[in-house]
Amino acid sequence: MSLSVNLLAKIAIELQNGISQENRFQRLISTLREVLDCDACALLRYEQQQFRPLAIDGLSPDVLGRRFALEAHPRLEAIARAGDVVRFPADSTLPDPYDGLIPDQEVLKVHACVGLPLFASQTLIGALTMDGMNPTQFDTFSDEELRLIAVLAAGALNNALLIEQLENHDVLPAPHQGSKAPDSEMIGLSPGMMQLKKEIEIVAPSDLNVLISGETGTGKELVARAIHRASTRAEKPLVYLNCAALPESVAESELFGHVKGAFTGAISNRSGKFEMAHEGTLFLDEIGELSLPLQAKLLRVLQYGDIQRVGDDRSLRVDVRVLAATNRDLKQEVLDGNFRADLFHRLSVFPVSVPALRERGDDIALLAGFFCEQSRQRLGLTQVVLSQGALQRLLHYGWPGNIRELEHAIYRAIVLARATGSGSEVVLEPGHFALNDPSHSPTSLAPVVSIQEPAPLGLSLRDATDDFQRRAVRQALTHSHGNWAAAARELDVNVANLHRLAKRLGIK
Template identity: 70%
Template sequence: MQLSIQSLAAIAIDLQSGLSQRDRFQRLINSLRQLLSCDAAALLRFEGQQFTPLAIDGLTQDVLGRRFALGDHPRLEAIARAGNVVRFPATSDLPDPYDGLIPDHGSLKVHACIGLPLFAEQDLIGALTFDSLNPMQFDRFSNEELRLIGVLAAGALNNALLLEMLEQQSFTPLTTTSANSTGAPEEMIGLSPLMQQLKREINIVAASDLNVLITGETGVGKELVTRAIHQKSSRASKPLVYLNCAALPESVAESELFGHVKGAFTGAIQHRIGKFELADNGTLFLDEIGELSLSLQAKLLRVIQYGDLQRVGDDHNKRVNVRILAATNSDLKQAVVDGLFRADLYHRLSVFPIVVPPLRERVSDIALLAGFFCERCRIKLGLSQLTLPPATLARLEHYAWPGNIRELEHAVYRAAILARATQNSTELELLPAHFNLQAESLPDTVNTALPETIIQADLATMTQHFQRNVIYKTLAECDMNWAAAARRLHIDSGNLHRLAKRLGLK
């Protein structure tokens, strides 16, 4: 055997170490890539007829954000349908999902590829993939050796999935999962500490029946948070009803919320059920809740307090059981102070407040999100390849994204259209020029020495001056990469952005 018992035993022991699941998977992939001396390795989870990368080594960072649907990737489909080791010959005409995604190798094609389907009993739960630019790299390894690797990985992945089910205590039936335009389940992309915290909060509150106030800037994904809470709740099999309060004319707002009876007003030619009745036993999502008038706020408060409502023009009350998820990009606390929002309604809605962080505070997630949108765009445009070189990812990470995730998604699609027009190929590379983003800039030189006037100032001023210059210098040394600068300074990326904003650097 080319693989020694000692090396496999070391990997097995490593998988039992006291690390997080993500770190454990990453260590597994790093060890296996080194063991097989290949150019790239990946551990993928299988769910909903698609593969989701859990850990990668030797591939560009945006791969972690890509989702590989079986119908769009014939090699991965072959792995999913196999019950054994799959070896793709160097002459295979099946496109490799990682072509163009191995750093520093440009458009070179993968020449050797191995896939190991991972099973829990008879169910496919994931796969291992190994790729090499050397067409004979894997010839010296037997299928028996590779199957041993697969058993180790399958056990680790299955344990992680079981733990995830226990921790989340999800009530979601598979049939109620919402889908996007590609048919894949919606999800929140991101591995940053802020996103991990957000997902924990969602899992905590979803299992309860509390009302939730979701706040955040435009484009951060508040609606996606709403869907996640609903899908993980005991109401998942019931309706999730959406209402945009900002788009409601005052004249019809009450009818939209509570319904009306025939003849209640001019134009009421038949009975109409309102959003509350439609959401009975389910969830009502009130988007832009801060735009509701004070009179409607009072009526909404009554329904939340007592669970009964009156249709417009009706003398009878109706009982409803509705969970309220409200969202806003405005400061409702300040609106209460200004008399524009009822304090009692605010406290009823914000039983469990959730703040969705802006994209500029989770810079490490930008590559993942860009990869996710690239894969969607590639399929929509019928492309065989859509890649993001390092210079482009650096530019995306330097931009402040005032429109957040929605702006990033539109930017990727726009860049792909421009690239297709100029590159005249089905294998496109999105260059910085295709995005037309103004990256943040710093002075060419930075002096960390304290001037005499600063030395004579108070300690706080001197500290701020020193911090400002150290951040300047570190960013310059990291080619304006905020995430890399944060790692060098041993500080969370989000905290670095907040500190830079406070110091007047952003």
């Protein structure tokens, strides 16, 4: 069978349909898969040395979250370099990025494979890939026909990119788009994530302070970086300060600097984080842990735009945009008297809240694919496949530790699967995931400490209490992977108090 004019017209019309961009690409891919009778078909965007799937058909859902670095995928590299239709021989030894990712195929290896690079003028903007389990599947199509499909698809993709550029033009200064590092991409297409990305796009170029809230591991730091990167301050530093790890005694000097002799140990002048962030952005992580006296000082800077180094009477003008993050309910902290209302209002001119992973639906699959591919590269494996069963397991888990927990879970599962399996192709099964509580429902997330073991008999009440506390603290630290602020939250104590308690109990 070869392509009829009718079929080509059908593809062209699909691409003209006045539906949303993603939808259009999805229909293009589905039509191609049907017309060319492929087992799998994908439209990929090429950018910064990597291919990013825009639409897929016939592939497992996690592929949409995978990012294929050119250097790690010789087959895609060949397509990128070719400049024309690439037909891989059925017995090609180059690993196919989709090996094992076509559901319901027992064979891991894809056989027939055609790649079409997509160009806008001379620039590579993407690729179409078609795969089939039958080695001669695409032999009936001529290069001319395939080229025609590539031209149609390239035109549609280029239009989409131009429209995107036009839409962003008012808010996103062009020079900053280029600095987007591929490794800090925010994966996710769920409504909650689309909303978040929209908000970032809106607030980034304004100079407003932003309060980023969200549970632990949801990606607050990633959001802060994205805001900075898309801001007019992108070329200036983004300075990081974790307020939870700030001992009261040095906090002021950390923030504002000090002059020589200001206190014992101040042997020279030192600039603080505010000065370092001059003309750039200061990211205050775990802002909820800041003590009340320091909150007052921070407020002053935000109000007047000047700082005083410790031990210095003169004030320095600083131009700093503050992004703050917290996993506490700051409004509640204000009501409880732990956080200054005036500072809260200054910081939360534009509040952004990062959704929990369990509210992101299919993003779990995308993120799982993203981390599979990332870990695959890190561990030097040929392929990492997420079985249907494993994906179901991930989709039904509550993810109290959110993206970070998912990232660790995937990595651990791969290491485990590699150790117990053979070869460099790893298939993740449900058993590879030791998820703490598979029945974890969103409502059972209360920080309940249940220490199963009874305290040893014969202890004084004091010792028994200490013993209980020690175990509770250790357990919380295990849960939080050693993150003290997160452990403090789980135990519902102030982080500074937790440090003191841990010291007294001999845990530190």
